[in-house]
Amino acid sequence: MRATVKDVARRAGVSPKTVSNVMNGIVPVSGATRVKVEQAILELDYVPNLSARGLRNGRSGVIALALPDLATPYSAEIAHNVVEVAHEQGWSVQIEETGSDPRREYELMSRARSNLIDGLILNPVVLDESAVKVGVSLPPVVLLGEVSQKLADRVWVDSVAAARDMTLALARTGRRRIAVLGTAEGRGSAAAILRTRGYRAALEELGIDRDDSLLIPCEKWTPHTAAVALASYLDSHPLPEALFCFTDSMAIGAMSVLWKRGISVPSDVAVAGFDDIADGQYAVPSLTTVSFDKRRVASEALRLLTERMADRVGEQRVVTVDYKIVERDSSG
Amino acid sequence: MRATVKDVARRAGVSPKTVSNVMNGIVPVSGATRVKVEQAILELDYVPNLSARGLRNGRSGVIALALPDLATPYSAEIAHNVVEVAHEQGWSVQIEETGSDPRREYELMSRARSNLIDGLILNPVVLDESAVKVGVSLPPVVLLGEVSQKLADRVWVDSVAAARDMTLALARTGRRRIAVLGTAEGRGSAAAILRTRGYRAALEELGIDRDDSLLIPCEKWTPHTAAVALASYLDSHPLPEALFCFTDSMAIGAMSVLWKRGISVPSDVAVAGFDDIADGQYAVPSLTTVSFDKRRVASEALRLLTERMADRVGEQRVVTVDYKIVERDSSG
């Protein structure tokens, strides 16, 4: 049987509260007492029961991180950074996967895994404000990424500006027929809409006529779906001069198809991605991309979340994380 | 303020215990009562307090998953599968990163994040039995991967056999000078040792003389370290005919270096990896690898863990997951 505060208290010859004081270090404890208690803790191999502490305090010290799919490199890098930053600050992280399912996103936001978590960092794919019941008091939530709504605090990269800059960068290498991979046929994700908007803005600036046959739809943003979408596109369309993929993962799938067809990157077609996942720089050829500091995303998200957990008041805040265009071999 | 069982009970005109019975569904409840209670739960937007339940039951419904580094594709895929399988069975998953730090591995095993978790799935890198204090009662633990010790239940792939088979497969394409990337100079990880052993066994079978200049050390198994290690190796050694990388991540780093140097894969050198991460099939060229079912690893690990959480007795068990050699373009 595990030792409890009582056992420790008895062994140290003090009251349970004093043991608690030693553990938490808020209330001052005299040196001699502290030593006695710490000794007893060691001897009994005492570990505090977090369920009890959570019940008493109303806080568990655990936050949840909800991502569409942990297996994708982007999500994995975000998760890595959030876990690391959270750990530094003494938080544990519970992982939830939404599978891009809006129902699951809402469920997590409104119920928030009952009381075992104190807050939620959510990377939504489709989150529609109207569907969140008004009057339901939300737990502390921070949203990650491009969300058009103003449901909660939010950390994001300016996708419109980034997509515009990337399109301009591709044009600067002399290419005019620039295709994008990752648009949606119906109403797509917020990210798809914003990145398409940035792309169009750039074309307009450049005085290039809009040509919707250069929009290659691809609903799910995986290498596989990107490969399939691009392959079928190429069967019925001429090769564009550049291909701006809305994520690095899609770019990797795309380059794989191009290579299989003997189309050379970047001499036949330039390729660019978005996210700067670690694998991008080891892709063949290394991938031009929109880069941003994921550690910063994580730490800002956690900052917003802890601040909101501390006191519920305050305006909804938005943190915009800087990005930069990183030109590698794929856009030569 | 959140509603509690008491509130629900009052509103439904029953006792708290009955509400509890409805929630848990073990003790039978009459249809009429059940309806009343469910109605009240809905109206009050009642969510049970898991801290309280955990305190009362001694179990929290949360398991921990500890991996070296979530950002690596291999860990990410494992995490994805564990989270998904666990979720199907009603478990939540708390993520811990060890950073391959043995101290952290021990700490997790012996203290197990106190009582907020009911069990631990740990993917250790270096875990040395001798360092675990005898007499400390371990929480339910399942180890993932190649671990030489018998500390706990374990799910793994037979690395020796797999490395042997891969070496034989590479030899079957007519190549004799087969190098391996990922050995350690000092005492390395269990996986490095076992894979090297399999490689040597194959060479012996083939009657190829042992040539230690074909062992390319690389302690950390990342694309970056692999790229650096291979680049420096190639500066002072002739190009081998085949390169067996101990993980897919390393293979991706290696192929990036080869491409930068104008060395063609597979015509100049065949490349193979281990793990079958998703990106491998979209690598350029697509990567030959040792494949195994990660979903199966996850579900077996969870099965062992839940069984052990249910009753502490029983022998230590080992589950071996099948693998197969998948030959893609990189070994031509």
Added chain:
DNA sequence: AGGAAAATTGTTAGCGCTCACAGTGGTGAG
């Protein structure tokens, strides 16, 4: 030295839940 303030420790109670057990009412057998 006397007394008040400050520092430290103890006491009581209850967070929300579910276990063991004790009822309650209804059914069928004797």
Added chain:
DNA sequence: CTCACCACTGTGAGCGCTAACAATTTTCCT
């Protein structure tokens, strides 16, 4: 009609911890 027996529901207690408060000791000043 009585009693054993089932199906269901209620009662009381306490899991381990710490907030609020009370009690005690120490410190420091005049």
